[in-house]
Amino acid sequence: MQASLEALLCTLSQEEFFTYYKNGEPFALHNLEGPLSELVELPFLNSFDNLIKFWPDSVNAYLPGINDEVNSQQVKKETARELFKEGKGLFFDDPNRFNEVIDKWLKAIHRDLGLSELTYSRSLIYAIAKDQGTSTHFDQNINFVLQISGTKKWWLAKNEMVTNPMSRYTIGADMEPELESYLEGDIPKGMPRNATEIELKPGSLLFLPRGVWHKTIATSDAISLNFTFTAPTWIDLLTSFLRAKLAQSPSWRGTADFVNDPSRSLESIDQFDLLLSELKENINQLSAQDILGATEYIPR
Numbered sequence: 447m448q449a450s451l452e453a454l455l456c457t458l459s460q461e462e463f464f465t466y467y468k469n470g471e472p473f474a475l476h477n478l479e480g481p482l483s484e485l486v487e488l489p490f491l492n493s494f495d496n497l498i499k500f501w502p503d504s505v506n507a508y509l510p511g512i513n514d515e516v517n518s519q520q521v522k523k524e525t526a527r528e529l530f531k532e533g534k535g536l537f538f539d540d541p542n543r544f545n546e547v548i549d550k551w552l553k554a555i556h557r558d559l560g561l562s563e564l565t566y567s568r569s570l571i572y573a574i575a576k577d578q579g580t581s582t583h584f585d586q587n588i589n590f591v592l593q594i595s596g597t598k599k600w601w602l603a604k605n606e607m608v609t610n611p612m613s614r615y616t617i618g619a620d621m622e623p624e625l626e627s628y629l630e631g632d633i634p635k636g637m638p639r640n641a642t643e644i645e646l647k648p649g650s651l652l653f654l655p656r657g658v659w660h661k662t663i664a665t666s667d668a669i670s671l672n673f674t675f676t677a678p679t680w681i682d683l684l685t686s687f688l689r690a691k692l693a694q695s696p697s698w699r700g701t702a703d704f705v706n707d708p709s710r711s712l713e714s715i716d717q718f719d720l721l722l723s724e725l726k727e728n729i730n731q732l733s734a735q736d737i738l739g740a741t742e743y744i745p746r
């Protein structure tokens with residue numbers, strides 16, 4: 447089967463999809479097990495036992511406490527089997543390393559979203575025992591969730607605390623200082639009251655944009671396949687371009703000497719100002735095409 451974003455979304459047009467995408471609005475489609483049979487019917491995903499038998503690597507298991515990847519540990523697959531029986535949630539990193547079909551879809555979605563070459567594309571399998579789930583959090587990535595087996599309830603809510611977060615955050619866990627520096631609203635105590643509830647069944651596809659609050663509970667033992675994309679921001683594109691450019695200059699590569707030496711700090715300020723004045727002249731001539739031309743496809 448030809449893998450593409452269009453094929454993944456089946457009934458939803460590209461135009462409708464990109465409206466949701468640009469507005470950062472989640473949506474779910476259902477009954478896609480026929481059109482997406484290539485993924486939904488992958489033999490190693492049709493039962494937890496087959497998944498464990500097939501899986502050639504270690505597995506991540508949620509630890510007691512917050513059900514979140516910040517509170518997880520890598521275990522051998524034999525241990526993971528026991529933990530799942532005890533009701534622990536598991537996730538399996540990057541199955542595209544071991545399966546060509548998943549790899550093909552991961553690459554196709556990346557391509558059709560038109561994301562930067564610098565994007566971190568990741569596939570993940572979640573195996574969540576009945577009545578387990580993930581704690582309330584948001585992610586920095588763009589996420590497509592395909593429910594393979596079992597059923598899972600999701601609660602989704604708009605993020606009033608921050609727009610375009612550059613890192614993930616789980617309520618109750620530590621927050622990255624950078625994220626804390628640009629919060630626009632209060633940190634909620636739990637899932638916002640106006641959250642939308644949806645249930646994913648085998649063949650359901652959820653699109654989860656960056657930053658949307660979510661939590662889940664599996665209503666039966668459940669396996670899902672995720673495709674996530676952490677794309678660079680404009681900040682990332684500019685700073686990596688500047689770094690690459692400035693790295694060509696012996697002066698910019700110089701050690702930032704004496705910045706904490708009271709008797710010599712004026713000397714270091716003068717030196718740094720000189721570098722900045724050269725940079726300002728060069729930045730005036732900088733265009734988006736110059737920056738994008740370093741890594742991306744751009745029409746000429």
Ligand SMILES: [Fe+2]
Pocket residue numbers: 583584585660
């Ligand atoms: Fe998440």
